[in-house]
Amino acid sequence: MSHERLTTVLLGAGKSGKLYYEALRKSQLCELVAVISSNGRSARALGEESSHAAVGAGGDWLAYSPDLVVVASPHSYHGAQVAKSLDAGAHVIVDKPAAMNFNQLAKLVDAAANAVGSLYCGFTQRCNDGMTACRHAIRPRFRELRRIMIDQTLRRDDVYYDGWKGSVAMAGGGVLLNQAIHALDLVSYLTDAPVVFRQVDLLRERKPGIETTVRASYAAGGLVPISLSATTDAARELRQEILFEYNDRTKVIVLGSEHPSWKPAAPGDETAARRELEAEPDAYGPSHDNLVSDVAMAILSSGQSRYKLELESCLTAHTAVYQTKGDTLCRSSL
Structure with a gap:
């Protein structure tokens, strides 16, 4: 491995892949050498923008001897691609969910435990300075919390799937694996529980x-x-909201799903706080930039990621979602 830059391969060139692609292109710590997609067409479309990246359809991405593999392919591909990359000694970032069910996740836990490289999960909602500050505010008052409410009022019609996942089938699950898992992970991260x-x-x-x-x-x-209330059938989409309410009725409001913002609110001030938060940008991109930078620095320094993206810190949201879907826990070690 170079001590200056990580030789990096990107698997997947859909909308999620594009976000990681842009983050890798900006990174001073990663050298993107290949973009690979299942049929090659989407990878070629990205590769045309970057003269230093090869493109390909499927094939053996390990031929590029990557230090880092970024898995942004359809969810059903994650388990096999992650395991193969770890087995070859590479570090891996896998977009959420890391696996589709308990059995797949158990295999990844075993693979990561025996691997030279590390496995990081793409929970991008963690990855901004605002959420770091929010975590510092919430953690000391954890035992004062009365309740936490998650609201995801979303609209996911055919136009959305055409632009993001291609089809409902390619999305790899519904609102639980695609959206709710992010919010549950963010709650776990902010409360450290x-x-x-x-x-x-x-x-x-x-x-x-x-x-x-x-x-x-x-x-x-x-x-x-x-309490979680999540739908993709709303007539109009609203920003994701997570409300932390304390015993004294003060609150912390977290708003947004791409680059969330937060604000404390005294009793009766919630509406004004929401208006201020709605004026904040919630754009795609910055959180992916932060994630790639954080993981690359952790790898090169042989340290831990600032946003705690290592697999063992990201298991709780996966477990909760699988159980909500009715998937039975196959191992007590998860």
Whole structure:
């Protein structure tokens, strides 16, 4: 491995792949040498913008001897691509979810435990300075929390899937694996506590395995109640909101799903706080830039990532989502 830059391969060139592609192009710590997609067309479209990146359809990405592999392919490909890359000694960033179910995740836990390289999860909502400051504000008052409420009022029509995942089938799950997992992970990160599944109150599916509406209950650290209300069938999309309410009725509001912002609110001041937060940008891109930079610095310094993106710090949201979907825990070690 070079001590200055990481030789990097990107797997996947859809919308998620494009975000990682732009982040890798900007990075001073990564040298992007190849972009690979299943049919090669989307990779070639990206490769035309960068003379130093090769493109390809499938094939053996390990032929490029990468220090780092970024997996931004469809969810169903993640498990095999991550395991193969770790087995070859590479470090890996995998876009969330790392795996589709408990059995796949268990295999990745084993692979990561025995690997030379490290495995990092692409929970980009963690990756901004605002969320770091929010974490410092929430953690000392964790035992004062009365409840946590997550609201994801989203619209995911065919136009969305055409531009993001290509089709509903290619999305790899519904609102749980695609959206709710981000919010549950962010709650776990901000509270520094595992999210524990309690019960499902409502689950509607577009087709088996693709949920459109979910209402479920969890607990942070097994103590603080969490309510999740998530839908992709809304007539109008709103920003994701996570509300932390304390026993004294003061609150912390976290708004946004790409580059979230936060603000404390005294009782009665919630509406004004939301208006201020809605004026903040929630753009794609900056959080991916921060994630790539954070992981690259952790690898090159042989240290830990600032945003705690290592697999062992990202298991709780996966576990909670799988249980909400009715997937049975296959191993107590997860």
